Structures are given as C-alpha cells and as structure tokens.
Amino acid sequence: MQAIILLGAPGAGKGTLAEGLKTSTDYLHVSTGDMLRAAVKAGRPVGLEAKSYMEKGELVPDAVIMKIVTERIEQDPPSVKYMFDGFPRTLDQASMLDDVLASHGGRITHVFMLDVPRDMLVSRLSGRRVCKNCGAVYHVQNIPPRVAGVCDVCQGPLYQRPDDCEATVLNRLEVFKKQTESLIEYYREKGVLVKIDAGRDRELAKADIVARLGS
Ligand SMILES: [Zn+2]
Structure with missing residues (x-):
C-alpha cells in the first residue's frame, strides 16, 4: 500500500493536476470531501457523526476524518496506491495517516509540493x-x-x-501558508518532500510528477 500527497495553495492547480494524474497513472485519487460525502450518503455511523458537524457549519474534527480515512483504507486491497488531495491538513492528521498506513504495511512515498509564485x-x-x-x-x-x-x-x-476578491485571496493564501508550514517541515524531515514547479504549463508539471514516480 503506497500513497502520495498533493500539497498546493488555492490556485496552484491541484484539482486539474489530480485529474490528469488519475488518467496517466494507476494512483487512486482520494479527497476527504469525496470520502465524507460517500460516508454521509451511505448512512454509515461515522458519516452521520460528520454530518452533525457539517450541519452546524463546524469543521469535522481530526478524529472523525481519520475514522473515515481508516475505514476507506481497510476496504481496499493491499495493492492500492493512493493519491491524497487536500489531506492531511494538520500535523495530527499527518502522523495518524502514517500510523494507519504503517499498520497496513504501507507508507507515503512522495509529497508533491506545488510551487507557484x-x-x-x-x-x-x-x-x-x-x-x-x-x-x-x-x-x-x-x-x-x-x-x-x-x-x-x-x-x-x-x-x-x-x-x-483580492483581499480575501491574500488572506486565503496566508492561512494556507500558516497551516502547511509544519506539514512541509514534517515531510521534509522524512525525506519524501518533492518541490514541483507548477507555475508553468500544467502538462509539464504533470510530466515532472510522473517521472518522479517512475524513478
Ligand atoms: Zn452562463
């Protein structure tokens, strides 16, 4: 069980890149949003728990997110390769994800940091x-x-x-930077962080990632 993570600021083109990678690699694209919606739709207990937070307009807590991710990992065969998008968001989530993957003999091989000026x-x-x-x-x-x-x-x-609008955009970028600083450091220390120049043509950035995955 292998996993890669796409990390990118709003506007970095993470969604488009994930779509492209989904078709040109055998990685399974997993976003927490999709997993949350699926769990809610299936009426699973963890889905109902998540729904109670979403209905109040509150953030779904780490523990609930991790339950959803764990359930997902337990359903899939050991040969699966994940591409996480928009997850993990916090250091706690990152270390819980490492534990869940490790308990299924898996690990994160690359964290692609999409670098855009x-x-x-x-x-x-x-x-x-x-x-x-x-x-x-x-x-x-x-x-x-x-x-x-x-x-x-x-x-x-x-x-x-x-x-x-520009003021909100600047604020969103600042929030993202603050949120991801410790995550980036965490993955850098583990030696899995890969910086990708995503400020140019999207196809080039994609080709870069595919090449890194192959080597
Ligand atoms: Zn129209």
Whole structure:
C-alpha cells in the first residue's frame, strides 16, 4: 500500500493536476470531501457523526476524518496506491495517516509540493469570473469571455465570487501558508518532500510528477 500527497495553495492547480494524474497513472485519487460525502450518503455511523458537524457549519474534527480515512483504507486491497488531495491538513492528521498506513504495511512515498509564485496565485484567483446563470468559469486574462462580463454559453452576467476578491485571496493564501508550514517541515524531515514547479504549463508539471514516480 503506497500513497502520495498533493500539497498546493488555492490556485496552484491541484484539482486539474489530480485529474490528469488519475488518467496517466494507476494512483487512486482520494479527497476527504469525496470520502465524507460517500460516508454521509451511505448512512454509515461515522458519516452521520460528520454530518452533525457539517450541519452546524463546524469543521469535522481530526478524529472523525481519520475514522473515515481508516475505514476507506481497510476496504481496499493491499495493492492500492493512493493519491491524497487536500489531506492531511494538520500535523495530527499527518502522523495518524502514517500510523494507519504503517499498520497496513504501507507508507507515503512522495509529497508533491506545488510551487507557484504568489503573484501568479493572486492573479489566477482574483481574475476568476463565474456566470451567475450557469456557473461557467472564466478568467479575465487566461480564459476571457468573447464579450467582457457576459457568459459565452448562456449570455448570463459574470461576477466575481466574494472568495476571489483580492483581499480575501491574500488572506486565503496566508492561512494556507500558516497551516502547511509544519506539514512541509514534517515531510521534509522524512525525506519524501518533492518541490514541483507548477507555475508553468500544467502538462509539464504533470510530466515532472510522473517521472518522479517512475524513478
Ligand atoms: Zn452562463
């Protein structure tokens, strides 16, 4: 049982990269969000427990997240290779994950830290515009609509989500940095941290990761 982790700030392109890696490697993409939703949908006790926090708008505690991850790992055959995305988030989760994997003869082989210059993250996120009608996503520089402020698909009005305004973006990046500093150090000490230049073409970043996995 092997596992890799994708670590990246908001706007680093983690989702797109995970999608690409899913099709070009035999790693199974696992996000905690998906696992949470599946556990809730299946009505499993741990799912109901998680739901009680989500309904109150509270963060699901580490212990509950870990129960969900553990249940998942116990269901899968030992040959499985995981690609974790958005998890672990905390040092506690990281050390619990190591324990769970170890108890199934597994380990984390690589933690890919997607490195993108801060200016680029800010521009990627704050340039994002979303159609109010159909949810189509644009970017003022990278994917501009044919007519400024108007959706190509449905002619609906484009708007900037409150999450994407520059002040909020800067704050989100700061929070991410604070949250991941200790995680990065943890994995660096274990010798599994790999920095990937994710500020260029997404295909190049993907090829870089695939090459590292093969060597
Ligand atoms: Zn639209």
